[in-house]
Amino acid sequence: MIHNSIAVSLEFGLQVKKYLEHFGLTEGDLSRLINSNTNKIQDILSGKTGIVLNSAEKISNVFGLRYFELGNPLFSIPLIEYLPEETQKFIEKRKVRGIPVINRNYSNDIAGNLDKIINESDVLHFPVTAEEIRLRLPKEIRDTIKASRITDLLKKSGRDKIVIQVDKRGKEFLFQLKEFALGKQPPDK
Structure with missing residues (x-):
């Protein structure tokens, strides 16, 4: 069965959202962890833009995974202690600071x-x-x-x-x- 690339991008974006929510991270946290910008992350999460394998791999590495593991909805979310150290630090900071209030203007x-x-x-x-x-x-x-x-x-x-x-x-x-x-x-x- 051949998947439409938009559907695959949207599916991957939903998986990333699931992981961010699970660990209490924001789009901004992810953008900093992969040295990107929040607009690109938002486009990936919404499925608005296709994702190249290198970007999928960078995002997956944040969670200590490969792109095909993160993209698999049946793959178990890893425990926090198995995440890369930098990701663990972001999670701890986010727990202390909470989710930022967005200035609508x-x-x-x-x-x-x-x-x-x-x-x-x-x-x-x-x-x-x-x-x-x-x-x-x-x-x-x-x-x-x-x-x-x-x-x-x-x-x-x-x-x-x-x-x-x-x-x-x-x-x-x-x-x-x-x-x-x-x-x-x-x-x-």
């Missing part, structure tokens, strides 16, 4: 502050990286996000008409206001 704060940088500063008159933009955000926001979040927001409909990717510096993309990238001269400082 969190993404609006990021987007709103990014729009302020785009519209009210000269930062994007010249090519800059997402990291350089992130560093211009208020400390309470910049300390909670990665530059990849800025890149994602810059590529969203609306902003992508104002700010464009113009080049690369090493592995990082450079962004600039479209009007300046297309030849308008920035004002003298």
Whole structure:
């Protein structure tokens, strides 16, 4: 029997959710444990995106398993003492701290502050990286996000008409206001 890849992705996502709930971990905890971002984890958990074997293996390793073990609904959830040490530490921290309260305006704060940088500063008159933009955000926001979040927001409909990717510096993309990238001269400082 051939399984539809969406159904398989959704099934794997449900398995991961089951493990997170069992151990009291959050999507954010998992993203930190595999060095990813929460948006990607949310997409995997919802089945919104297909999962490649390397990612499935990374996630499974968090629970001391291989991808085919985690993906098997009949496979027993391991005891906490059999989990990798780093995962055990996250579980203990989560027990002490509890589940964080989500600020419902969190993404609006990021987007709103990014729009302020785009519209009210000269930062994007010249090519800059997402990291350089992130560093211009208020400390309470910049300390909670990665530059990849800025890149994602810059590529969203609306902003992508104002700010464009113009080049690369090493592995990082450079962004600039479209009007300046297309030849308008920035004002003298």
